[in-house]
Amino acid sequence: MIQLENITWSTGARVILDDVTLTVPSDTYAVLMGSTGCGKTTLLEVLCGLRQPQKGRVLIEGRDVTALEPRERGIGYVPQDLALFPALKVFDQIAFALNLRRLPADARVRELADELAIAHLLERQPEALSGGEKQRVAIARALAASPKLLLLDEPLSALDEAMRGEAATMLKRIQQQHHLTVLHVTHSHAEATQLADLRLSFANGRVTPL
Amino acid sequence: MNRSQQCWLALAVITASYVIFWLLLLGASAAYATPDSWLRVLASPEIRHATWLSLISCTAAAGFALLLAIPVGYFMSRKSFPGKAWLDAALDIPIILPPLVVGLCLLIFFQTFAGKLIEKVIPFTYTVAGVVLAQFVVAASFAIRTMRGTFDHLSARPEEVALTLGCTRFQALWHVALPAARRGMVAAFCIAWARSLGEFGPILVFAGATRMKTEVLPTTVWLELSVGNLEAAVSVSLLMVLMAILVLVIVRRTGEKV
Numbered sequence: 001m002i003q004l005e006n007i008t009w010s011t012g013a014r015v016i017l018d019d020v021t022l023t024v025p026s027d028t029y030a031v032l033m034g035s036t037g038c039g040k041t042t043l044l045e046v047l048c049g050l051r052q053p054q055k056g057r058v059l060i061e062g063r064d065v066t067a068l069e070p071r072e073r074g075i076g077y078v079p080q081d082l083a084l085f086p087a088l089k090v091f092d093q094i095a096f097a098l099n100l101r102r103l104p105a106d107a108r109v110r111e112l113a114d115e116l117a118i119a120h121l122l123e124r125q126p127e128a129l130s131g132g133e134k135q136r137v138a139i140a141r142a143l144a145a146s147p148k149l150l151l152l153d154e155p156l157s158a159l160d161e162a163m164r165g166e167a168a169t170m171l172k173r174i175q176q177q178h179h180l181t182v183l184h185v186t187h188s189h190a191e192a193t194q195l196a197d198l199r200l201s202f203a204n205g206r207v208t209p210l
Numbered sequence: 211m212n213r214s215q216q217c218w219l220a221l222a223v224i225t226a227s228y229v230i231f232w233l234l235l236l237g238a239s240a241a242y243a244t245p246d247s248w249l250r251v252l253a254s255p256e257i258r259h260a261t262w263l264s265l266i267s268c269t270a271a272a273g274f275a276l277l278l279a280i281p282v283g284y285f286m287s288r289k290s291f292p293g294k295a296w297l298d299a300a301l302d303i304p305i306i307l308p309p310l311v312v313g314l315c316l317l318i319f320f321q322t323f324a325g326k327l328i329e330k331v332i333p334f335t336y337t338v339a340g341v342v343l344a345q346f347v348v349a350a351s352f353a354i355r356t357m358r359g360t361f362d363h364l365s366a367r368p369e370e371v372a373l374t375l376g377c378t379r380f381q382a383l384w385h386v387a388l389p390a391a392r393r394g395m396v397a398a399f400c401i402a403w404a405r406s407l408g409e410f411g412p413i414l415v416f417a418g419a420t421r422m423k424t425e426v427l428p429t430t431v432w433l434e435l436s437v438g439n440l441e442a443a444v445s446v447s448l449l450m451v452l453m454a455i456l457v458l459v460i461v462r463r464t465g466e467k468v
Contacts, residue, residue, distance in 0.1 A: 045370075048374050050374070070373040070374045071375070071377060071378065076374070077374040079367055079370075081367055083367035083368040083370070085368050085372070085385075085386050086389075086390040087390045087392070096385070097375040100376040100385075142374075142375075145375065145376065
């Protein structure tokens with residue numbers, strides 16, 4: 001379960017998150033909708049610990065993680081630009097979190113690669129991948145260490161219309177198979193309709209249920 | 211010819227003129243040096259010693275400069291803090307200081323209590339270690355600037371994702387930022403090496419110009435000029451040009467492969 005309690009984050013005079021409170025129950029696919037530039041990415045960054053809120057608490061599965069570093073939160077994060085590691089081939093991207101923990105990587109990487117249909121790409125460098133392939137690699141990388149929460153920042157925005165439906169189906173399947181709590185931010189009503197168990201709206205620094 | 215083509219032509223002429231000017235300079239020097247003077251230079255034990263010392267000291271200074279430039283460049287690129295603009299300007303001090311002043315600063319520092327303590331462990335003044343230090347203090351500023359530019363051009367997002375995957379900040383630097391910055395590291399090393407090869411003023415003041423001891427190739431040029439041996443000075447200068455081109459081509463080729 002994800003809980004944000006009275007989170008405030010501002011830069012200079014501009015308040016991006018204004019006393020934001022939200023709850024996403026476990027095993028739920030939540031879609032947070034808001035216009036471009038309204039602060040959706042900031043909210044995800046506060047949640048995964050890349051930004052420290054000036055006020056409020058972040059709770060994951062009931063545990064207060066506000067003061068914890070990103071690495072201690074157990075969250076899988078797929079940013080909008082995907083941010084694949086420039087110098088690593090696909091296998092090493094997916095194995096990254098496992099190698100850090102000194103866990104056996106080979107079987108897990110191949111299992112995820114099969115699941116996301118990227119087994120034929122494992123030896124490629126990121127610059128040799130298409131947009132859709134990069135997106136699946138970024139998701140596999142985020143899932144490798146078996147997080148219970150997955151944060152997706154506009155995950156379908158870089159895909160063309162034909163691929164979006166297929167990718168949305170894949171995201172829903174992954175959420176159900178891995179029993180994940182997902183927070184997916186987007187400005188697309190179509191994505192929300194197709195995917196959401198819980199729909200949230202984000203405007204003027206505040207989150208409200210739809 | 212339309213306006214756009216005229217503009218490109220003008221720019222091409224300016225570029226070509228600059229390159230031709232440099233080729234003429236080098237060509238004139240090459241024509242001045244006779245085969246005899248080349249042979250004398252290559253046969254001279256003092257100049258052979260200066261060549262080896264230049265190669266070794268430049269490589270050591272560039273290596274140390276890179277080791278310093280990576281953490282400083284990363285810090286300056288990724289971290290915001292009050293007074294950053296002042297620190298940024300301070301890092302450029304060795305670039306803007308007159309070279310002789312850099313040497314003088316080094317010489318005076320090693321006369322202080324702290325400097326004398328350091329010299330009890332490693333003697334720097336008028337030693338080979340002093341040559342490397344004099345090259346390092348200036349080369350490091352250029353290497354820092356290059357590494358900072360490299361990290362500025364690399365997105366910080368992959369490192370942030372690495373933090374969520376379990377990395378500490380140091381691990382994100384080591385596993386994500388550094389592999390992505392390999393070409394920048396090669397470039398920083400090249401710039402530091404080339405800068406060190408041409409360093410003269412600080413070495414002369416701080417390490418001296420003792421033959422077969424602290425003489426590097428720029429010192430040789432100065433020593434030969436001071437006794438009126440222009441042919442030898444030109445031959446040594448051309449030797450430096452060849453060495454610089456050779457090393458930079460080798461390192462660039464290596465850099466393209468990494």
